Amino acid sequence: KAGVTQTPRYLIKTRGQQVTLSCSPISGHRSVSWYQQTPGQGLQFLFEYFSETQRNKGNFPGRFSGRQFSNSRSEMNVSTLELGDSALYLCASSWTGHRNTEAFFGQGTRLTVV
Amino acid sequence: TQLLEQSPQFLSIQEGENLTVYCNSSSVFSSLQWYRQEPGEGPVLLVTVVTGGEVKKLKRLTFQFGDARKDSSLHITAAQPGDTGLYLCAGAGTNAGKSTFGDGTTLTVKP
Numbered sequence: 694k695a696g697v698t699q700t701p702r703y704l705i706k707t708r709g710q711q712v713t714l715s716c717s718p719i720s721g722h723r724s725v726s727w728y729q730q731t732p733g734q735g736l737q738f739l740f741e742y743f744s745e746t747q748r749n750k751g752n753f754p755g756r757f758s759g760r761q762f763s764n765s766r767s768e769m770n771v772s773t774l775e776l777g778d779s780a781l782y783l784c785a786s787s788w789t790g791h792r793n794t795e796a797f798f799g800q801g802t803r804l805t806v807v
Numbered sequence: 808t809q810l811l812e813q814s815p816q817f818l819s820i821q822e823g824e825n826l827t828v829y830c831n832s833s834s835v836f837s838s839l840q841w842y843r844q845e846p847g848e849g850p851v852l853l854v855t856v857v858t859g860g861e862v863k864k865l866k867r868l869t870f871q872f873g874d875a876r877k878d879s880s881l882h883i884t885a886a887q888p889g890d891t892g893l894y895l896c897a898g899a900g901t902n903a904g905k906s907t908f909g910d911g912t913t914l915t916v917k918p
């Protein structure tokens with residue numbers, strides 16, 4: 694059974710640009726959550742999608758957005774990139790996203806904004 | 808807002824030593840998960856604890872969930888260099904699909 698796949702693994706962008714990251718969940722999993730990980734802030738929740746609908750949202754500005762497709766694959770978009778957006782972006786998939794459901798992470802996308 | 812505090816933040820020990828790391832909160836969690844993350848990789852799930860007072864063992868790792876489901880500990884016996892990594896605890900609260908993560912404990916086991 695394939696794990697969670699995130700593409701690309703590494704990305705370098707300049708300030709002001711926008712970026713789209715992709716996450717393919719484990720087959721059968723319908724919930725996809727996105728997290729931002731930085732040395733100073735740890736793992737911060739961005740948002741969660743379930744059956745193509747955003748079900749939960751963290752405290753990030755509107756420049757961060759996402760969507761989920763009918764096959765459960767999810768994309769995350771960041772517009773007008775800032776230097777502080779440099780981070781490891783992780784997605785996690787789970788079967789239902791319910792409270793006690795285990796979440797499995799991808800390897801992440803390392804975004805560097807210069 | 809549900810917060811999880813992990814301690815210690817950093818831990819450096821010699822191979823063969825025992826250690827315990829902690830995950831504490833003032834909030835009640837319906838379940839709590841422990842992950843280990845290596846540099847440049849995503850967190851890998853180690854265990855999920857659900858019942859207050861529950862103890863789970865995974866080879867040399869022992870996980871305990873507090874009776875009140877507000878805290879948890881991870882004990883490693885006879886640590887090995889392969890145990891090196893960032894240990895994260897994550898609590899599942901009232902919102903489905905949204906876990907709260909602690910800042911983690913960075914463990915270094917020296918040969």
